[in-house]
Amino acid sequence: MTLITDITLRRILDSRGNATVEAEVTTEAGGFGRGAAPSGASTGEHEALELPAEEAIEKAEAEAVPALVGEVDATDQRAVDDTLREVDGTDDFSGIGANSAVAISMAAAKAGADELGLPLFQHLGGTFRGDQFPTPIGNVVGGGEHAEEATNIQEFLSAPVGAPSVTEAVFANAKVHARIKELLNEEDIPTNKGDEGAWAPPIGDAKAFEIVDQATSEISDKLGFEIGFGMDMAAAELYDEDEGGYVYDDGVKSTDEQIEYVAEMVREYDLEFVEDPMDENDFEGFAKLTDEVGDETVICGDDLYVTNVERLQTGIDKGSSNSILIKPNQIGTLSDAVDAIELGAENGIVAAVSHRSGETEDTTIAHLAVGTAADFIKTGTVAGERTAKLNELIRIEEQV
Ligand SMILES: O=C(O)[C@@H](CO)OP(=O)(O)O
Numbered sequence: 403m404t405l406i407t408d409i410t411l412r413r414i415l416d417s418r419g420n421a422t423v424e425a426e427v428t429t430e431a432g433g434f435g436r437g438a439a440p441s442g443a444s445t446g447e448h449e450a451l452e453l454p455a456e457e458a459i460e461k462a463e464a465e466a467v468p469a470l471v472g473e474v475d476a477t478d479q480r481a482v483d484d485t486l487r488e489v490d491g492t493d494d495f496s497g498i499g500a501n502s503a504v505a506i507s508m509a510a511a512k513a514g515a516d517e518l519g520l521p522l523f524q525h526l527g528g529t530f531r532g533d534q535f536p537t538p539i540g541n542v543v544g545g546g547e548h549a550e551e552a553t554n555i556q557e558f559l560s561a562p563v564g565a566p567s568v569t570e571a572v573f574a575n576a577k578v579h580a581r582i583k584e585l586l587n588e589e590d591i592p593t594n595k596g597d598e599g600a601w602a603p604p605i606g607d608a609k610a611f612e613i614v615d616q617a618t619s620e621i622s623d624k625l626g627f628e629i630g631f632g633m634d635m636a637a638a639e640l641y642d643e644d645e646g647g648y649v650y651d652d653g654v655k656s657t658d659e660q661i662e663y664v665a666e667m668v669r670e671y672d673l674e675f676v677e678d679p680m681d682e683n684d685f686e687g688f689a690k691l692t693d694e695v696g697d698e699t700v701i702c703g704d705d706l707y708v709t710n711v712e713r714l715q716t717g718i719d720k721g722s723s724n725s726i727l728i729k730p731n732q733i734g735t736l737s738d739a740v741d742a743i744e745l746g747a748e749n750g751i752v753a754a755v756s757h758r759s760g761e762t763e764d765t766t767i768a769h770l771a772v773g774t775a776a777d778f779i780k781t782g783t784v785a786g787e788r789t790a791k792l793n794e795l796i797r798i799e800e801q802v
């Protein structure tokens with residue numbers, strides 16, 4: 403029994419320059435952990451609620467801190483997270499804010515690991531974890547809600563599926579990112595950057611497909627292992643019911659046209675990963691697409707599931723996808739995130755653990771991905787708040 407003895411909450415900056423919540427947890431025997439909440443821009447309609455940082459801190463200090471300090475064992479993650487849920491008293495963490503909840507949940511996990519003298523991935527995943535690493539899929543070109551005057555598709559993701567190690571994969575993605583800049587420069591296309599450090603050039607989606615295809619193929623030939631690519635369409639942001647479908651710069655696509663378009667791109671570019679190809683409430687459209695190309699690629703639900711086991715169960719029942727994106731702050735605690743990963747695993751749904759577009763130097767998701775043997779981790783390619791996670795993966799690989 404190692405009780406939490408102190409919790410400190412403060413406002414810190416995230417990578418967009420917005421205020422976010424950082425938590426520090428200390429335990430009886432001197433265990434210490436620090437965690438910080440990330441923040442989305444293309445947030446799902448059904449996500450847990452982030453409150454303004456100051457309000458989230460005030461509410462958590464009044465409700466959560468007294469219920470945890472001197473009461474809960476830091477090494478018992480379920481107890482920590484159950485307490486957060488109980489004191490919050492809502493389904494969407496609108497009581498204390500999902501940002502306060504996730505920061506405390508992550509800080510407590512790190513304090514628990516520190517107390518036990520274990521790396522975080524092992525505290526989360528157990529003794530036998532650490533032998534399987536996720537493929538890092540890295541945003542190299544993007545637009546949508548993450549950059550103005552760029553592609554309609556939110557993210558084009560380099561996917562070094564044949565890399566012999568996670569370290570090689572991380573460096574491969576950085577090389578693809580660098581090669582894309584050269585290709586854009588050759589054509590005098592401006593190399594603006596989006597929120598996640600991906601290039602956000604003023605080009606259409608068709609041109610982006612070509613450039614990312616060229617860059618991944620060239621770097622793959624150079625390094626001698628397979629590098630494909632994928633995308634996060636963030637289609638809920640494109641979908642407009644009043645317009646009758648998915649709104650692109652060059653016109654509107656109906657649901658059936660969207661399914662056809664995505665299937666065509668999967669086949670033409672041999673896509674490794676397709677996230678949120680349909681609107682966040684369209685379990686049926688997802689299912690049609692999965693039926694058509696689910697044998698050839700990974701169809702992943704992000705805004706569709708929002709890391710929520712009930713929504714995932716609906717997707718499982720309907721055959722909506724073969725993958726789920728996992729973002730702890732979408733649901734509020736690490737226990738909830740692990741529950742979603744496990745429900746997925748029991749049903750053949752692979753996990754992709756993910757950052758948010760607004761991030762901090764926090765590295766918890768690197769440990770969560772290794773600790774749950776997730777197939778993928780989506781955490782950018784360059785930029786300090788992204789490399790924090792990627793470099794942590796390199797360190798974990800060295801450790802095991
Ligand atoms: O849609 C996504 O998958 C994420 C991360 O890339 O974006 P945001 O954090 O803005 O929701």
Ligand SMILES: [Mg+2]
Pocket residue numbers: 634636677678704705727
């Ligand atoms: Mg997404």
